[in-house]
Amino acid sequence: xxxxxxxxxxxxxxxxxxxxxxxxTPKSDDRxxxxxxxxxxxxxxxxxxxxxxxxxSYAKGLLSTSNTEKDHFIADTLPWPSDHKGVFSTITxxxxxxxxxxxxxxxxxxxxxxxxxxxxxxxxxxxxxxALAQISITDLSGKEVYKNEMNLSSNSxxxxxxxxxxxxxxxxxxIKDNNSQSIKIVxx
Numbered sequence: 001x002x003x004x005x006x007x008x009x010x011x012x013x014x015x016x017x018x019x020x021x022x023x024x025t026p027k028s029d030d031r032x033x034x035x036x037x038x039x040x041x042x043x044x045x046x047x048x049x050x051x052x053x054x055x056x057s058y059a060k061g062l063l064s065t066s067n068t069e070k071d072h073f074i075a076d077t078l079p080w081p082s083d084h085k086g087v088f089s090t091i092t093x094x095x096x097x098x099x100x101x102x103x104x105x106x107x108x109x110x111x112x113x114x115x116x117x118x119x120x121x122x123x124x125x126x127x128x129x130x131a132l133a134q135i136s137i138t139d140l141s142g143k144e145v146y147k148n149e150m151n152l153s154s155n156s157x158x159x160x161x162x163x164x165x166x167x168x169x170x171x172x173x174x175i176k177d178n179n180s181q182s183i184k185i186v187x188x
Contacts, residue, residue, distance in 0.1 A: 045091065
């Protein structure tokens with residue numbers, strides 16, 4: 001799979017399985033499937049992408065390896081059990097350190113602390129410097145359930161009201177001054 005899907009499309013459908021044509025439209029080009037790998041986060045980067053499966057594909061009922069010269073394949077010489085190829089990507093995630101309050105910090109000059117944690121819905125954010133922060137909260141499935149901007153002040157309580165959320169485990173992500181921090185919070 002190409003990092004540049006328009007100029008190097010990385011065709012995926014109807015791989016050569018060794019059992020004859022698997023074409024369901026023998027008069028057309030079956031290579032019409034597009035697979036994606038999504039990633040998000042400060043400093044998170046896809047550094048490599050590849051197609052898993054054989055180089056050959058069926059186009060108009062004929063086995064072909066055309067238009068695959070610039071595609072990166074892995075496992076292309078192994079027996080392939082499917083008529084669909086797969087997508088593989090190497091994604092780098094910046095190193096983080098864990099502190100005693102279950103927070104993760106990345107390149108942060110001022111760590112933000114959340115208390116009480118666990119809490120009943122009202123959480124306090126403590127910081128050593130003033131900053132405008134983007135706040136996002138996701139549940140364990142990765143669904144964003146809260147998003148807001150907050151002016152954090154070092155000399156006062158910064159209150160975050162999550163009383164409308166059901167009890168459970170969440171991830172609080174803060175982005176300020178191009179630095180990010182994620183904190184696991186528990187709402188009782």
